[in-house]
Amino acid sequence: MDAANKDFDGAGARSDASDQEAWDVAIEANELVGTDLPGALALFDRAIKLSARSGAADPGLQQLWAEVAIEVGVPDAQTRQVIDSVIATTPDDDPGAMAYALGTLARLEHRAHNSCQAQTLMTRAVALHATAGQLESMVSTLAFQASMAMTDGDRNTQVELLTRALATTDHHSDEPWADGWRQQLNATLHEQRTPWDELTAATAPTIRSDAALARARHLSSLGDVGGAQAAYRFALLAMERDGAVTASRWRVLLEVGRFLSENADVIEGGHELAAAKMLEALELARRSGSNDWQTDAAVDLAALAPSVSGALRGRIDAEVEETTRHLSQQDRPDTHAALLGARILGLLTEGRADEARLLVVDLTKLAATPIDRMTAANYRAAVESVAEDPRGALLALEDCRAALRDMVADADADGWTLRFDQVQTLTEGAANQATLLNDGDVTRRWIEIGKAYATGIGKADALDALDGIDLSRQLAERLGTDQASMMTCTDLGHRLIVTLTDPSGRCRSHRVETPTPINSLIPQLAGTAAAIAARAQLFASLETVGALLGEILTEAVSGASHLYVIADGSMWSLPWAALPLADGRMLSDALSVSLVPSIGWLVSSPRGSDLAVDTALAIGVGEEQGFGPLAASAVEVADLGWLRSTLLIDDAAKPHVVLDALGDHDVAYLIAHGEVSDNADVLAAASIELAGKARLDGRMLASTAHPVARTMMLNACYSGVMPRGRTDLPGGFWTGLLRGGAMSACITTAAVDPTPAHAIALGYLAQLRDPTIGPGAALRSAQLELRESGAPPEDWACHTLVGVA
Structure with missing residues (x-):
């Protein structure tokens, strides 16, 4: 989406009535993009004023101005006003122009950390390019959308978008632009579909350097530091020889610097080599005039500073200080704050809490929004923690909680789901600080806040959680x-x-x-x-x-x-x-x-606090047994970020290993499967299949001396045709799980005609909420009703979930 890389004639809605003089100036401006961004911005501004002499300003020129303004770092409010004007004046019969405008707005949203909105806008832009028949622009937009996903750490979405762009390119392989995009996308995907020699020998400079970069990243991921270093060196030489634009070289210099620093333990002088690349990137950023580029380079240098010494350390400190001074005068508190944060972390790495505290004061003064206040409070908590003042850290985290609550309150109806990571980090950090003070009540309070947020079912619950309100009691009253x-x-x-x-x-x-x-x-x-x-x-x-x-x-x-x-x-x-x-x-x-969910967790149960556990054990079977989704369910349990979990899957899921592990966890998910037919009982009434066709029998659980998890949930799928007359499925296995009535079950089905099973499940859940009926009695009633309902209909896909009531 760089203005320098776009089809200039296609960027925006260039009207036939546009003033030719204005567009001549715009052409001059476009030639400066990549080398002199402030100069380009000034010329685009002049072109807009020229176009407005005979009426409204040309939206195509405004579009190009906004692209460059984002690179320069013009305050978001000013840029957004221009983009909104472009969108408002773009006619409905020009989907291409609207696509470019939405793409620019997406870049602005992404810079403001509104990733969800940015991805939605980019998806609309892709669809509009397709409607307009602008196939190359569609591929370009998909590639840029993938780069946004990469920045967000969403590898799956990145690969999905790049694959879609590659499919579009292959479908239109006869187009003149297709071959270049095919090679670039293949290089980015690291799929080696195009031989390395072909890519490096390509005549197009960008393809040559892109191939080298893809090779370097691939080798780095494999741990081949020497090979990756050589490939990075090739990429920089190719860019220098072929006259790559400033923006591309700046990005690669920073990437190479980070690589050298991260691998300094095996690269001789790695930190010093990294500093040289980062300083060169900072100089390029200054010459370009981009505040954002200068910020990124200075942030990397601030993080690197504690690893070097002598004259080089003095130069880095001076350059970072100068960049901080420059940013403080640019009406861009976001870039200024980003650099202050990096400097604070660098000082804390060296244990210089008193100096870091002074920078936190400056950072707090810049905080104008809830997210800024939360960031500043987090840094203050980090400073107090390094200074071994847990009470001061807790006070800072209380300010962080208040800011986070304001963020949730200001969010859209589903925006509270974007804050899971921040809540997890906040509550864990606060609980740790409270533990240092030996304050059990405060520790429990923060743990409960985290659990309540994780089990909330809407924005109101999220706000209540951050306010410390007991959601489990509220939910029990609501479900009653x-x-x-x-x-x-x-x-x-x-x-x-x-x-x-x-x-x-x-x-x-x-x-x-x-x-x-x-x-x-x-x-x-x-x-x-x-x-x-x-x-x-x-x-x-x-x-x-x-x-x-x-x-x-x-x-x-x-x-x-x-x-x-x-x-x-x-x-x-x-x-x-x-x-x-x-x-x-x-x-x-x-x-x-x-x-x-398929993992068998009734998230919003009447006793939700009992289900918001700290440790989990997941046991499952994998693809080779023919039912991959259940293996994925086991992985899902292990991937819950707020839960300490153990995963036993495939060959690791042997009966004796499972029995040994059951008592070490608060909750156990047993995930099994099998085919049921007239002449087989792969999933028998009294056992479930684990690794290597081994079986875990209910009697083994009932008679074992090992403790078991206080919450046990079974997700067992019967696929195929249920044999008529086998009314004992499911049933016998649960005898070993009841353990004196401590366990209960939720029976769920999805079938052609699941009416009977739905009725049983709803009746069971109603009994489960009845305080006069115990969990064991509720389970036995549901089982009896299931067995007395006659032969199960054919084609039932039955999931049975067992857990604490």
């Missing part, structure tokens, strides 16, 4: 008088089955065919919090699936005050509470929601 509906969603590859049972007992199933597999639309737990939060909008926007889901949700809220969602496979990772309804509300605005 509810009229519940149950919805199951089953992912069958290209087919989605959604079944709904309403409070009256009426049950209906719906199916929809999808052009692409469901699990490719919703990667399980992949990407950043922003990407996860965006899935509700993405899923609802899909033509067939979105329409079906919207119809079912509208039906689900009618006459119900609570909805149990049984989500199979990748479906569970959707933010269900934030899914949109047809009237514009979110699902959680209409009723309360409990999610029973």
